[in-house]
Amino acid sequence: MQKKRSRIQIINQQKLLDAATEVFASYGFRGATIDQIADMAGMSKPNLLYYFKTKKEIYLAVLEQTLNKWLQSLQDWMVTGTPEETIINYINKKFEFSRDHPAGSRVFANEIMEGAPILKNLLGEDLKRLVGENTRVIKGWVTAGQIRPIEPIHLMFMIWAVTQHYADFSAQIETLTGKTLDDEDFYKQAKKTVIQIILGGILK
Amino acid sequence: MQKKRSRIQIINQQKLLDAATEVFASYGFRGATIDQIADMAGMSKPNLLYYFKTKKEIYLAVLEQTLNKWLQSLQDWMVTGTPEETIINYINKKFEFSRDHPAGSRVFANEIMEGAPILKNLLGEDLKRLVGENTRVIKGWVTAGQIRPIEPIHLMFMIWAVTQHYADFSAQIETLTGKTLDDEDFYKQAKKTVIQIILGGILK
Amino acid sequence: MQKKRSRIQIINQQKLLDAATEVFASYGFRGATIDQIADMAGMSKPNLLYYFKTKKEIYLAVLEQTLNKWLQSLQDWMVTGTPEETIINYINKKFEFSRDHPAGSRVFANEIMEGAPILKNLLGEDLKRLVGENTRVIKGWVTAGQIRPIEPIHLMFMIWAVTQHYADFSAQIETLTGKTLDDEDFYKQAKKTVIQIILGGILK
Amino acid sequence: MQKKRSRIQIINQQKLLDAATEVFASYGFRGATIDQIADMAGMSKPNLLYYFKTKKEIYLAVLEQTLNKWLQSLQDWMVTGTPEETIINYINKKFEFSRDHPAGSRVFANEIMEGAPILKNLLGEDLKRLVGENTRVIKGWVTAGQIRPIEPIHLMFMIWAVTQHYADFSAQIETLTGKTLDDEDFYKQAKKTVIQIILGGILK
C-alpha cells in the first residue's frame, strides 16, 4: 500500500528532485553531495534524508523522473504521416527536451558515461523496444523508396547526439558562441540547421 | 629549472596518465579517487603522489594531454581541397579519435558537463581561434555557392556531437546494438552513414 | 501534583515499558533506539516521547519496574523454616523470575555489565540491606551447625548466577540443547539439578 | 596469501584489540563507538580504520581472540584422573579465565545476550562438540557410580554461570562486597566455596 503523501510532502519531494537533478547533472552520482542538494533545495540535510532515505534513493528517483520525460519525447514518433513530417516532429521534440530539461539530459549523460550501472536494465527494456519500433519504421521508408538507403540506427544516434549535445555541452557552446538554447533566435537557428542537414541527407 | 626525467619516470608518468584518464572518464573529477588510479596503474598511492603532487595536478595533466590529441585531430581541417574531401577527412579524423581515445573523450565530456571550470580558459583561446578559422572556411564555401546555405557553427557542433557520441555513450550503444567502435564493421557502417547524411545535407 | 492518568495512558505506558524492556534487554542502553521501542509498541516515536520525555526516562522506568519484581522474588527468604526449605523456596523463586521475566533479567545484566551507572545507588541501598539480612541468616545456620561451614555471600552469588544464567544466556543454551525455560520438562530438570547440587553441597 | 605484518602492525593491532575488548565489554557492539576504542588505544580514529576496515571487523577479531582463549580454558577437561580432580581443575581454569580476561568474558556475555548473531555459528560447532565430549564423560561417571546421578549439561551450565558471574557482574559484586577477583583472598575464598559446594553436591 502506497503511503499517503500530503501536500507538503509532494512539494518538498519535487523541490528536492529538482535540486538533485541539477547537482547530479554537474557532478555525477559519486561527485554529488547530499549537502549540495539539501542546500540548493533550501532544506537541512537530515530533512532531505527524511524524504529520501539514501543518496542512491534520490538518485534513482531523479533517473526515473528524467527517463519518463525522455521517453515521452519519443512516444509520438509514428503518429504523423510522411517521413519528412515525422523526422521534423521528432527533432522538434528532442530539441524541446534539451531546452526544457538540460539538467536531466546531463544526468542521463553522466549515468551512461559511468557505464549506466543503474539505467542498464531500463534501457535494455523500454528503450530497446521503442528503438526497435522506430528503426522498423525507417526501414519501411527505405524499402518503399521514400528516403535514401541509410542505416536506421545511426540516424537515430545522430538525432540524439546532436539534440542532446546542445544540453550536455552547453558550457562549451556558450564559451564559443555566447549563446544557449534559452536564446530564442539561437534555438531556432540550431533547430533549423539540424533539420535542414538531416532532412537533406536522407530525402531523395 | 626543469627536473631531469629518467626513463622510469617517463614510463610511470605515462602509466599514471593512462590510468587516470580511464578513472576520470568513468567518474568525473570529484567522483574519481586517487586509490583507484594508483591501483589501475599498479602503483602505491604515495608513489603516485610522488609523480603528481595533488589530485588536481594529475587531472590537469590528463586534460592537457587529451586536449592536445583532440586539437591535433582538428588541425588538418584546411589542408585538403574540395568541401567534400575536407568534410570527409574531418569526420574520419573525429571518428578515429573517438575509437582510439574513448576515455579521453569522456574526460572531456565530464569536464564540460561540470561547466568546464578548468578547460574554460583553454577552450576560450585555442579552440575559439580554431573554430573561428573553420567557420570562416565553411562560410567561404557557402558564399562561393559550393554548398547549401547553412550556419557553419551548427555544422561543426553536429559533427562533434555525432562522432563523440559513439565514444561517450558507448554503454548505451552497446546495450542497444551489442556493438562498439572496436567492431570494425560497425565502425565503418557508422562512419559511412554519418558521412552520407551530412554530405547529403550540405552538398547541393 | 501527580497527573491524573487515564485508562489509555496506563495501558500505553505499560505497552511501552514491555517493549522497552525487550529492546534494552537485547542492545543495552546505548545500543537501543527509541524507534525500535516505538515500533515494537506499535506507536509513533513522538507519541512515545509524550509518555516518557527522554530515552533515559523510559530506561529508568524499566529498571525500576524490573528491580521491584526482582526484589519481590527475594522478599520471602526468611519466612520459611528449615535451611532446606528456605533454599529450595529461594531457588524456586529465582527460577520463576528467570522464566517469567527473561528480558528484565537481561536489562539488569546489561546495566551491571556497563558498570551499573544508574543502578549503583539502588543496589547500594536496598539490595545491600537485603543481602546483609540473608547472609546473617545463613551465618546463623552455620553457627548452629545446620549446614556445612561455607561463606554465605558466595552461596548467594551462586544461586543468582545459576538461575539468571538460564535467562541471560538462553541463546547459548538454546543453541546447545535446543531448549529454553519455556519447555516445561527442561525447566523442571534444570531446577531439580540445581537444587540437588546446591543442597547436597551445603547440607551435612 | 597472508599480508606480512610488521612489528608495529602487530603491536598496534594488539593494542587495538585490547582497547576494543574493554569498550565492547562495557557497551556491546552497537553501544560501543570507534572513537572510544581509538581513544583508549591512544590512536586516531582513521588510524584504527587503517588496521581494521570496519567496526564489525574489529568486533569479529575481538570475538575470535576471546573465543580462542575461552576454548583453551576448556581443553584440558579430560586429561586428569578422578572426577574430583577433574572438576577442581576445570573450575580452577574457569576462575582463572574470569580473573585474567574479565572484559573478554563480558564481550561474550553481551554477544550472547543480543542473541549471539555472530557467535551462533561458532558456538554451534566447536563448542557443541566440546560440550558433547564433556557431558559424555560426566555421564560415564554417573553410570560408573562415581558421582551422584545428575544431569551433566546443567552441571556444566552451573560451573560456567558461577565462574563467569564473577567477571560479568563484578560491578555488583564490588558494590556489595567491596572486593573483586583481583583481591587474592577474595579470589581464593570464592573459588574455595564454589568448589566446596559443587563437589559436595555431586560426590557421594
Next chain:
DNA sequence: TATGAATGAGACTTCATTCAT
C-alpha cells in the same frame, strides 16, 4: 493524545594528503 516534519549532534567511513623510512 497523536503524529508528520524538522534538526543538531554524533556515528561510521572515505579520501586526499603528509610523514617517516
Next chain:
DNA sequence: TATGAATGAAGTCTCATTCAT
C-alpha cells in the same frame, strides 16, 4: 624511488529530541 603508517576534513547516515498541528 618507493611505500607503510598516520591524519584532518568531509561525506553518508542515524538518532534523540523538538516543533507544529
